[in-house]
Amino acid sequence: MSEPISISKDLAKKTFSSNAYPPIYDIGSSINFTDLDVFTNGQPFSQFKELREQAPIFLHPPFLNDPEPVFWSLTRYEDILKVSSDPKTFSSQAGTGTLITLGNEDRRHPKLWRSAIDHMLNLDGDLHINLRREHMPFFKPDYVANLRIKVKAKVSSLLDAINTQEDCNFVTAFSQQLPIFTLSEILGIPKSDRQKLVTWMEFLELAQYIQVEQLKKEIDGEVSNEPVNTDMIDMFNGMVDEMFEYGRDILNSKRKNPSDDLLSAIANAELEGQKLSPEFLDGSWLLIIFAGNDTTRNTLSGAIKLLTENPDQKQKLIENPELMPNFLQECIRMVSPVIHMRRTTTCETELGGQLMGPGEKIVMWYGAANRDPSVFTNPDKFDIERENADEHLAFGIGRHTCVGKPVALMQLEESYKQILSRFPNIRMSGNWKVAPNNFVHAIQEMPVKF
């Protein structure tokens, strides 16, 4: 019998190639998207613009002290579309669809590293399609229509619980809560366990930062002004252990006693005739709880900022509720909550005039594509009547296009219908706080007034 599939095992010792051909845009820019602090005031849209105009296929330096070579950084819509649409040339499995670097072998977190790799986003071909098929019933129109009824009631109860006389953090009061509820309904997570997911998410958003800070400290104590807090690292590791233990327990119990939920489908899915290995179960658990939560949560919060900064658009929406679907697409375009995905070349190829060899790394910055003026006129303007708002690439495109898109849109719609009819004066009342993370745009605090 063959071994169960493990992508992390295949990649553990893999090396990637430096550029086989010189960059056609050799601008010597100091822009560095691996510096996580760049992302703490929202996404670096002006730097995306600078690169899109001067070096849309930019040879980006590696992370600090990274053993891996440079990567190609894409900021133009048409290039990101082309890469996403050609998985044979631009693979997700040859180097992951998610991690810019696999990192130094000695520094890999024993559980997080493998689980960040052993899941559907990092599969190509039939393996990917077969596992994706198991997820599909939970995102079909009938299923989502039933779920909508529960989501509507949950939105209502969350809004009831807010004391509108005082300022509140919209993230903890609302945006964090709704996606956890919805996802738990899909996955089949008991009500009593759902708050744990909120805490795990907060720690996961900081995972990248903790690793980088640790590294900075080891290289040079002077680089970081604030000493790394080891209590924080211990707490982080404890949370990670708890999260995976919970995931394995619930998946194992659903393997034995399946019911009509997505975790039962994942627990009993087969790849090449075999049930998923423990590593693949961990990875699938990590993927679904992260992908299904963080993205919707940050769009829910990001929309408040857009509405506050554009009161004319808010008024237009209140007066013309039929604009709601387009408003949501425009919010997702502007927020682009997934900051990037990655691909790896499998052969000699050419992209936008740039020659590339096999084994080269490519990073697609979705927020840059979604503000490309060749597709979106006046791209920095928030325009809820924009005719092609839904052409954004925030959900990805091609074979890995977000499977959760209908659930995300449904939650956003139910939320904003009720929020705007009950609290038409809702607005930001102070500064937001965004996590240092270049993978997800993670809004941690969003003070609002009603």
Ligand code: HEM
């Ligand atoms: C505004 C909300 C969301 C955004 C912007 C978003 C964005 C994305 C992106 C960019 C990808 C990768 C596309 C690629 O590599 O080509 C993806 C994949 C995925 N998303 Fe979402 N997502 C959202 C909500 C959700 C929700 C609510 C769920 C689940 C309930 C979900 C589950 C997934 C899964 C399982 C994948 C992997 C699909 C595959 O590999 O075939 N997402 N999403």
